[in-house]
Amino acid sequence: MTGGDTTPVSEDRPVFAGESGVPVADVLEAVRRAVADLLTVSARPPDSLRVRVGDIAVEIEWPATTTATATSTATATVPAPTPGGDIEAGDDGRSYLCAPGVGVFYRASEPGAAAFVAEGDVVVPGQQVAILEVMKLMVPIEADQHGRITEVLRENGTAVEYGERLFALAPA
Amino acid sequence: MSGSSRSRRPDRRPREAPLFGGVLIANRGEIALRVARTCRELGLRVIAVHSTEDRHSAVARYADEAVQVGPAPARRSYLNIPALIEAASRTGAEAIHPGYGFLSEDPDFAEICEASGLTFIGPPAAVTRLLGDKIAARAVLADEGMPVLPGSREPVPAEEAARIAGTIGYPVIVKAAAGGGGRGMHVAADPAGFADAYRKAQAAALTLFGDGRVYVERYLESPRHVEVQVLADAHGNVVSLGERDCTVQRRHQKLVEETPVPALPPELTRRIAEAAVLGARSVGYVGAGTFEFLVDTDRSFYFLEVNCRVQVEHPVTEMVTGIDIVREQLHIAAGRRLSMRQSDVMPRGVAIECRINAEDPERGFAPTPGPLTGFAAPGGPFVRVDTHCFPGYRIPAAYDSLLAKLVVWAPDRPQALARMRRALAEFRVEGPGVRTTLPFLEEVLDHPLFLSAEHGTGLVGDMLSSGP
Numbered sequence: 001m002t003g004g005d006t007t008p009v010s011e012d013r014p015v016f017a018g019e020s021g022v023p024v025a026d027v028l029e030a031v032r033r034a035v036a037d038l039l040t041v042s043a044r045p046p047d048s049l050r051v052r053v054g055d056i057a058v059e060i061e062w063p064a065t066t067t068a069t070a071t072s073t074a075t076a077t078v079p080a081p082t083p084g085g086d087i088e089a090g091d092d093g094r095s096y097l098c099a100p101g102v103g104v105f106y107r108a109s110e111p112g113a114a115a116f117v118a119e120g121d122v123v124v125p126g127q128q129v130a131i132l133e134v135m136k137l138m139v140p141i142e143a144d145q146h147g148r149i150t151e152v153l154r155e156n157g158t159a160v161e162y163g164e165r166l167f168a169l170a171p172a
Numbered sequence: 173m174s175g176s177s178r179s180r181r182p183d184r185r186p187r188e189a190p191l192f193g194g195v196l197i198a199n200r201g202e203i204a205l206r207v208a209r210t211c212r213e214l215g216l217r218v219i220a221v222h223s224t225e226d227r228h229s230a231v232a233r234y235a236d237e238a239v240q241v242g243p244a245p246a247r248r249s250y251l252n253i254p255a256l257i258e259a260a261s262r263t264g265a266e267a268i269h270p271g272y273g274f275l276s277e278d279p280d281f282a283e284i285c286e287a288s289g290l291t292f293i294g295p296p297a298a299v300t301r302l303l304g305d306k307i308a309a310r311a312v313l314a315d316e317g318m319p320v321l322p323g324s325r326e327p328v329p330a331e332e333a334a335r336i337a338g339t340i341g342y343p344v345i346v347k348a349a350a351g352g353g354g355r356g357m358h359v360a361a362d363p364a365g366f367a368d369a370y371r372k373a374q375a376a377a378l379t380l381f382g383d384g385r386v387y388v389e390r391y392l393e394s395p396r397h398v399e400v401q402v403l404a405d406a407h408g409n410v411v412s413l414g415e416r417d418c419t420v421q422r423r424h425q426k427l428v429e430e431t432p433v434p435a436l437p438p439e440l441t442r443r444i445a446e447a448a449v450l451g452a453r454s455v456g457y458v459g460a461g462t463f464e465f466l467v468d469t470d471r472s473f474y475f476l477e478v479n480c481r482v483q484v485e486h487p488v489t490e491m492v493t494g495i496d497i498v499r500e501q502l503h504i505a506a507g508r509r510l511s512m513r514q515s516d517v518m519p520r521g522v523a524i525e526c527r528i529n530a531e532d533p534e535r536g537f538a539p540t541p542g543p544l545t546g547f548a549a550p551g552g553p554f555v556r557v558d559t560h561c562f563p564g565y566r567i568p569a570a571y572d573s574l575l576a577k578l579v580v581w582a583p584d585r586p587q588a589l590a591r592m593r594r595a596l597a598e599f600r601v602e603g604p605g606v607r608t609t610l611p612f613l614e615e616v617l618d619h620p621l622f623l624s625a626e627h628g629t630g631l632v633g634d635m636l637s638s639g640p
Contacts, residue, residue, distance in 0.1 A: 102241050102258040134254045135288070159262040161240040162255065163224055 094150065096165040097143060103134040105141075105166060107156040115156075122148045122172045129167060132160070141166070148172040190215050191506040192266040192291065197221070197231065198256050199271030202560045202577060203482070204231040207269050210498040219263045221256060223249035225568045230560040237263050244570040250274045253281055257288050267291040267505060269498075273572070276481040277304060293505040295459045295480045302455060303478040307349055307387060309455075313475055316454040318447055321466070321474045323389030330370050333388045337366055345391035346370050348377035356380045359391050394628025395466040397421065398433050398441070398473070400448035401489045401497070404457045405504045411514045412445040413489050413497070417625075420616055422537060422632040427609065428616055429485035430524040431492055434585055435625035436467065444473050451475070460486075460501050469628075484527070484577065487556060491523035491581045521581055522588040526596065526617075528559075528576040530567045532607035541569040546602035550595040554581040567606065575601065575608065585625075593617055 099105065107115040107130055117129045123143040130141040147169035154166050194217035197204045208218045208231055220235035225244035232238040239259035242249030249255070251274055260268060268285050270276035270293065279297035286292060294300065303309045307326060314320045322340040324333060327349045337344045337360065346369050348356045356376035360369035370386065378384040401413040420428035433441050448463035462483050464476040486497045495512065503511060531537040543566045549557040559576035561567075567575065578595055582588035593614065601608045619635065621627040 101252070102239060102255040102262070104262075135257050137254075159258075161259070162242045162249070163240055 094168045094170060095145065095147065096153075097129065097141075097145075097167040097169060099132065099160040099162060099164045099166055100141060101132055101134055101139070102161050103132040103139070103159070105154050105156070105158050105160045106131040106133060106138075107152070117149055117167075119149055119152060122146075123169075143169075145169065146172055191502050191508075192216055194219055194236075194263060194265040195267045195269055195293075195502070196256070196260045196263065196265035196290075197235075197269050197271065198250065199269070199274055199276075200226050200229065200231065200250060200560075200571065201574060202558045203271040203484070204229075205234060205560050206558050207271060207482075207498050208234050210496055210502070211269075213496075214499065214502060216502070217265075219259070219265045221250070221259050223570075225570055230562065230565075239263060244568065246274065246570065253284055257284065257290070260290055261288070265290065267293055267502075269293040269501070270481065272481045272484060277479070279304065291505050293459070293501050295457055295461065299455055299457055300480045303480055306477055309478065310475065312455065313451050316450065318451050318475045319473060321389045321392075324387045327385035327387050330367070330374075333370055333386070334363070334366050337388050338363065340388075340390050343391040343393070344369075344388050346373035346386050346388050348373065348381050348383065349385040349387055350381040350383040351377060392466055392468050392474075394630035395419075395468050396433070396436070396627075397426075397464065397476075397629055398436070398444060398467050399462050399464045399479075399483075400445045401483075401486065402448055402452045402457065402461050402463065403497070403500050403504070403510055404452050404459060404461070405510045406458050406507055407509050408453075409510045409513075410449050410452045410457070411510060411512060411517055412449050413493050413495060413517055414519045415441045415445060416485055416488055418485060419627055419629055420622065420631060421629050422636075426485060426527065427613065427632065428524065428526055428622075429488055430522065430585075430588075431488045432519065432522065436471070440467075440471055440473070447473075447475070451478070459504055460497050484574070485525050487558060487577060487579045488523040488525045489519075491556065491579060492519040492521055493517055494520075521583045522585045523579060523581045524588050524592050525577055525579045526592060526613045527574060527609065528578060528599065528601070528613070529573040529609045530575050530601075530606055531573050531609055533609060533612040534607075537609075539569070539573040540605055540607045541567045541573075542603050542605040543567075544601065544603040544606065546600055548598075548600040549576060550578065550598035552595070552598075554591060555579070555595050556581075561601075567603075589617060589623070 124146055125144050127143050128140045129143050132139045132141050149167050150170045151168040195211050196219040197207050211218045218235040220231045220238040221241045222229055222232045223242055223244050241255040241259055242252050268290050275281040277300055279301040282292040282297040310320050311325050324336050343359055343361045345357055345359050358369040358373040360366040373386045374384050377386050397418045399416050404410040415433045416429050416431045417433040418426045418429045444465055451463055460482050462479040465473045466476055467473045530540050532540050547561050547563045556579040557576055561575050580588055580591040580595055582591050596614050599610055616622055
């Protein structure tokens with residue numbers, strides 16, 4: 001994720017095949033809408049936007065993030081579904097693992113079980129650190145950055161909203 | 173609430189129990205604030221939801237409680253059903269008002285709300301599901317005697333479509349069965365052009381919606397767009413709150429709405445309203461809804477579709493009837509009876525609404541997001557402004573461009589137009605890069621065809637193509 005990320009348009013929207021017989025105006029309308037949709041879901045203004053019309057492709061390039069952390073809460077790519085906590089750089093030099101949705105925050109797999117992680121633990125990307133209960137579903141929260149947990153910011157069993165800071169991290 | 177010695181003053185009437193313990197508003201912008209205001213008037217606890225982008229929004233500050241449900245993209249926040257249900261449960265909300273757009277006409281959302289023990293403020297899911305299928309809705313209502321545009325009642329292959337086109341008369345329009353929003357439709361002016369229009373519409377349907385089925389219908393060149401506001405309670409009472417004229421549109425986006433419908437015989441608009449009430453009864457409609465019609469130049473009218481929600485332009489109806497449509501929605505959802513009978517609905521005067529959008533009319537109405545350094549809405553007699561904007565507000569790029577709805581009332585249309593011109597001239601919206609539809613609206617209001625109410629839905633297109 002150093003040179004800016006490129007998002008293909010085909011992810012979860014209709015593929016606009018360059019069929020013969022499709023009126024150009026409709027194809028362009030479809031492309032225009034796809035571009036508008038993409039711009040709508042992107043949190044930052046893109047660097048460049050490339051539209052190709054034979055075998056239609058739309059490519060949008062965003063500038064590389066300049067902050068020290070890999071991603072910010074304002075997600076740059078078309079967002080990955082939960083699980084996956086969002087990392088946020090704090091003003092205080094620490095970074096934070098934030099709630100990926102609205103729900104109830106649990107630190108352990110069941111009552112009485114040991115917490116997934118505790119202060120001082122080093123976590124690696126993909127490691128489960130907590131659970132978010134959303135509509136009775138238990139969604140794992142995973143670290144998406146390497147680091148050492150310096151503080152657990154929310155009590156077990158607390159209702160949290162999107163983007164609420166859950167763990168403070170320092171470089172490991 | 174002091175326990176033992178409650179004073180019993182004879183002049184104090186017993187308080188009615190609140191309709192709901194709290195109402196979560198699953199929307200943003202002006203409509204969220206508008207709904208919140210009626211909730212406040214009814215003594216209901218207001219719970220707002222917002223994306224990270226909207227965390228400093230007017231409704232988030234206005235509400236008793238606000239929950240951040242996701243990041244800027246709507247599909248992760250305002251369309252994020254699990255987050256909204258969780259937000260309702262953690263705040264103790266008992267009902268969800270969906271506003272317009274977003275999840276307002278999603279029957280699955282309505283069902284999930286009910287399954288989660290929340291009252292969805294809108295029609296029953298089954299009704300929204302039926303009316304959301306445009307072909308099915310047309311067929312069901314036509315069976316009840318609703319006038320519909322002549323055409324095929326289901327998707328048809330090319331040869332049969334050509335035969336039907338011949339019997340209903342040209343021009344005809346070929347539309348995608350799975351379509352909507354005016355996309356992928358093709359007009360055939362005469363039989364010679366039919367095969368081409370059919371092929372193009374079919375290809376477009378496949379490309380845009382992944383479903384190549386199309387149907388054919390008579391095409392009206394520049395009709396009037398007339399709609400009827402209905403209210404229906406769960407006890408079988410249905411009333412019409414009158415008609416609105418929404419003919420001034422740009423690519424199916426309404427710009428100016430007014431009531432009553434100008435320059436059409438009252439006898440005609442009365443028949444349209446009766447058709448809407450009959451339609452609402454026949455599908456078991458409950459809640460506030462709008463039946464949309466097209467009126468041809470020969471004054472025949474045809475049912476178009478039903479909007480199963482409160483509409484952007486509902487304030488014009490409120491201004492002439494004195495009825496708060498959101499209040500009625502809340503009462504209906506709580507199982508109460510309508511607070512009026514048809515004979516109590518007595519529209520008075522003329523109301524006009526202009527939509528002030530952050531769009532640049534000189535650049536094809538491209539949205540112009542950005543910070544508002546100055547924002548001053550007009551005031552004075554009989555002027556209503558529904559807006560979520562304030563100086564310092566930043567117009568986000570992620571959502572629609574509606575900044576404000578400017579609504580005026582006057583005893584007659586000439587006075588209402590004069591008042592609207594005055595109010596438009598007072599409106600101040602400033603910010604680097606921000607443009608609005610204000611100057612274009614002033615042009616519409618001075619257009620001879622609009623002044624004489626002889627305009628059709630083609631007005632704005634004609635104004636733009638014959639521009640200066």
